[in-house]
Amino acid sequence: MRYVVIGGGIVGLAVAHRLVQDRPDARVTVVEKESGWGAHQTGHNSGVIHAGVYYKPGSLKATLCKAGSASIVEFCDKHGIAHKVTGKLIVATDASERPRLHALFERSVANGLPVRKVSQAEAREYEPHVACVEGIHVASTGIVDYKAVCAKLAELAAEAGAVMRLNTAVTGIRSGAREVVVRTTTGDITADVLVNCAGLHADRVARLAGIQPPARIIPFRGEYFELRPDRRHLVNGLIYPVPDPQFPFLGVHLTKMIDGSVHAGPNAVLALAREGYSWGRIRPRDVAEVAVYSGLWQLARKHLRYGVTEVRRSLSKRRFAESLARLVPEVTAADLVPAEAGVRAQAITPAGDLVDDFLIVTEGHQVHVLNAPSPAATSSLEIAKYITARLPL
Incomplete structure (x- = not known):
């Protein structure tokens, strides 16, 4: 065959x-x-080697991610590829986020993941510089060079x-x-x-x-910064916010990479090319396809406020730093240096659903x-x- x-x-x-x-x-x-x-x-x-926290129980993402977080580690062990199972913190930064954090914990339990709720003091045992009122720790999350x-x-x-x-x-x-x-x-x-x-x-x-x-595939650029080397001590592993289920992306977070650098992001904005890693990368064919696709306009109507916030943060390092400071208050705009962006291939239906x-x-x-x-x-x-x-x- x-x-x-x-x-x-x-x-x-x-x-x-x-x-x-x-x-x-x-x-x-x-x-x-x-x-x-x-x-x-x-x-x-x-x-990131994801654990499968966010995905609907029984979905392909939930099932394959949980199994994959184990098999990718096994593959790396077998072939000598650098990786580390670090665990990660997902934190509620104020009391209003607690119900969403608890719902995420219940979903993680339903997906059979090794998670536990942690108090503010327990969270700081993992991440001494984190700001939160409560969190959950996910033991099976890790990092690797894909x-x-x-x-x-x-x-x-x-x-x-x-x-x-x-x-x-x-x-x-x-x-x-x-x-x-x-x-x-x-x-x-x-x-x-x-x-x-x-x-x-x-x-x-x-x-x-x-x-x-x-x-249809719609490209969204994920924009990253990284912390200056002398500020990497602010993060030990992975620190994530509680995602807002009204919006399609997870929000900016902090990740200590396999080489010891700390990446911050991603911000998420519509890319002007399918391989549009910067605002200056524009492909007319890709823009034209997006412009006439009803699904994107339907999506924009549903998430206009979110989209505007992402664009503003894309254009302002100060706003980007403020988002990170909700997780680690010591982070300032002066601590951030630009890092390589990515592009996410997101399928969107004609009705505007991701x-x-x-x-x-x-x-x-x-x-x-x-x-x-x-x-x-x-x-x-x-x-x-x-x-x-x-x-x-």
């Missing part, structure tokens, strides 16, 4: 690795338009016989009754099964393959991963198991 995997981020590489592990006779080809693996979402994320995980997955897949094609962009797809032909800038690839893990471009690849996706769960569409001999934002990196090995179990032999 011949398989072609489109996309060389962590999900695509995990699928290729799982295929060559489970099906030694499989002929697997991975195509990636960039010159390296994990160049976009995977290589620009916060490096690009290092990608490199190892690519290496293992290649060693097992997969054909790994970098600098190879997909230009067209012809799907027949028995096989699919993927046209690329380095030649055609004929396969029995296509797996689309194209991330920021997943909906476009689906349309090339004749599939009408039920949602797709909450992973969205994986199977049709004939094609599988399309159409929504895999965070915690997809954490869940990547489990997403691969989920997909390959449903592929024809």
Whole structure:
């Protein structure tokens, strides 16, 4: 059986690795338009091994994230990839946030996670500089370098016989009754099964393959700062606010990375290109697609106040620092230096709803991963198991 995997981020590489592990006779080809693996979402994320706190019990995100937080650690242990299970604090900074914190605790318990409520004094045993009235501690959260995980997955897949094609962009797809032909800038690839893990471009690849996706990818830029080296002592691990369920993102938080740096963010603003890592990166085609999409306008109407707040914070380091100071009051604008941004591929329905769960569409001999934002990196090995179990032999 011949398989072609489109996309060389962590999900695509995990699928290729799982295929060559489970099906030694499989002929697997991975195509990636960039010159390296994990160049976009995977290589620009916060490096967090998520526990699965936020996700609806029984959802794919909840199930695969919980399993993935264990399997990614096991993979890193086996292959000598630097990682650390640090735990994290989620804190209520005033009494009004307590009901949301308690609801999050109950959801975490329902998801079978190792969590406990902590008092203000107990929170400061973990994070001496934190400000809160109460918190929850999640023991299974950690940090890792996901690009290092990608490199190892690519290496293992290649060693097992997969054909790994970098600098190879997909230009067209012809799907027949028995096989699919993927046209690329380095030649055609004929396969029995296509797996689309194209991330920021997943909906476009689906349309090339004749599939009408039920949602469209809208890119949101996650903007980060990091603390100056002499201020890193303010954070021991991971400090998160209680998310507001009315809004689609988690809010800015503080993360001590695997290299000891402390990242602050992300702010979330609409990107003006699918790979728009700055305000100056604009692609007219991407802007035009967004401008005419009814789903985005519906979303904007629902979350206008939130969107305005994010844009203001994007344009003001002082506002960004003020948000962080709610968690750690000693943080000031002078402590922040710009860090690399990321772009989140968020699927939005025509009705303006964010797709909450992973969205994986199977049709004939094609599988399309159409929504895999965070915690997809954490869940990547489990997403691969989920997909390959449903592929024809």
